[in-house]
Amino acid sequence: MPRKLTALDRMRIERLVWTLDQRLYDLPRASRVAKRREVRANLLEAAADRGASEALRRLGGSGALAREYLGAEFGDRPHHSWTAAACFAALVPLFLFGGLSEVSSAYAQALTAGHAASGTYTWTGVSYLQSPLTFTVDHSQVTQAGGAFTPIVYVLWAVGTIVCGRLWRVLPLSSSTKRTPATES
Structure with missing residues (x-):
């Protein structure tokens, strides 16, 4: 029932x-x-x-x-993860943009702190991560230019996405690398 x-x-x-x-x-x-x-x-x-x-x-x-x-x-071998790769690919630039913009903002605030400086200042940025930044200060108003990612960031970002998502496992195994059970003669 x-x-x-x-x-x-x-x-x-x-x-x-x-x-x-x-x-x-x-x-x-x-x-x-x-x-x-x-x-x-x-x-x-x-x-x-x-x-x-x-x-x-x-x-x-x-x-x-x-x-x-x-x-x-x-199969029984570890498999790839599109989700992990997508999360890494999306979150790493987000954190880098956030962190590097905070660092450059702190440098800009340091230029105007204490006295009214005027002129053009160049800061090398965070080594290996961003290009040099140019700050123009005019009566406590700061404008900045530069600070783009360097090529090493893009290379590390691509390699990190592939490694994090184990994307090499998407590629099919070639016939020479496939494991076959040994046959007895």
Whole structure:
């Protein structure tokens, strides 16, 4: 006799499906959605037969299930992460812009602190990260020019994105590097 699912049972099932979905973000969207729907349908059916608690207990945690799905999709080797690469690629320039603008702002404030200086001042910036900055002070009004990222920042940014996301693993293995089981003669 099928059991009636309560709102709490449905919420527990949806919580597991949602956490599974979060752990499967490295999969292509269509594959992730299909797996999510399959797990939800199986859990609802099992919960109607045996109860939600028993269905969730027999399934196990979302972490183990996600590892199985990811292993089936990418194999047992560690896989790439577009999410990690995108976060690194977006956040590093954000923090660099913020930090370097604060440093240049502090230098500009130091030029006008204490007395009304006038003239043009050049500051080398943060070595290896930015080009020299030119500050023009006229009656306590400061304008600045320069301070662009140096080429080494762009190289480190690209290398860091590739390393953080393990993007070299996107490339297919060549036939000479694929491991095949040894056959006995």
